[in-house]
Amino acid sequence: MIRLQLAAFACFIAVASAAAQSKGYTDTPMLPDGKWRVHDATRPHPQVVLPGSATDPVPPPKDAIVLFDGSDLTQWKGSSDAAKWTVADGCMTVNGSGDIHTVREFGDCQLHVEWASPAQVESESQGRGNSGVFFFDRYEIQVLDSHDNVTYADGQAASIYGQQPPLVNACRPPGEWQTFDIVFRAPKFGPEGGLLAPARVTMFHNGVLAHLDRPMWGATAHRTLPSYKAHDARGPIRLQDHGNPVRFRNIWVRELDLTGTPPAPTPGGASFEPKKSMDQSIADVMGRTEIIDDAIVVQHVLVSFKGAPRMTTITRSKDDARLSAEKIWSKATSGADFAGLMKAHSDDTGPGEYPMTKATRSQMVRGFGDVAYRLRIGEIGVAPWDAAGSPYGWHVIKRIK
Ligand code: MG
16 A cells, blocks of 8 residues: 555675775764664774783683684584584684584573684785674674774674674784683573663773673674564574684683673663663654655554554554554564564565665654654664555564665
8 A cells, every 4th residue: 555656776786895995984884873883994993002021821620612723623513514624733713614612502501712814914994814703693792903003993803793892992912812801791682582781791801991891782793773673582603714824722601690680771772772662762763853864664563453544454453553563563563573563563565674865764654754754774764554554454564674
């Protein structure tokens, strides 16, 4: 019922090698706090802090599970078979055979990793000593040679990749051993998959604080917004093969029982605001002025009701439609996958995802455009039923571009 007489639009993904070497982007979406774009080329770099000298391997405490002691890869697997990184001289080296991940799975944990970027400097930016430590196979702390190597701030060593630069740059020169000590708190999800608490990271790079109880916005993504998708309470830790011969040694992990130690209140930011009611959210969004961008793209879930114009197959009452829309809005704003919600719940028989410009918005119901043009990228709003402005029911709307 929402019709746009527009030619289909296509998405082009540039795979030019230049992009891999990029020192940042100016065309990526804004992160949820609205301050910087993903991999923002203009985001300031953290101050360089010279760490103390490299030391011998840090011995694991008694309760640690040793994931790599320099002798073999028995605690690791490849994507489809055995881990095949080169093991020699007490370390393992990335060799182009693909990412490896732990055989065991972990929830909240303290991880110690020692790594060294290649002594022989080749390439620049993201092409120099790139690897990564992924919790739950999806939340990356970046490994990179960030000694005298400019790249986008949210992609340098010890960054929460694509989200947060470290507090300082404490990288040692190429070839020298470096330490990551990371406390990772797993995200928590409700029974229906909504996000109850984001993942949190505290970490030290070479003994220097890089993140303090920093919430993550979701699974690591390249050039796009991070988001959460519910997963199990435990998952593997993955090390990345990014094509550079990064070495690792002395990796150990302590499992943490953090029950009864609630995290500190989450700082502001679009994804972590205290939960509002749908009505409050509608009032807040409509209280804003419209955004100035012309071309935008939105997805929506239409929840219609019996008696709405042209909706001949719908049997739910108008009251039930409102309740149902509120449930969908609540799930969507708690991190549930929007495309999945759209597929499961929308009464729109069209594609569900629509490009709009200020010239074409009049081809859609009025309330739809009024809300869509007040949302920031990644944000979710609702156009409530209104006989004149939104006659087909409630539209839960997400702006994606
Ligand atoms: Mg990486």
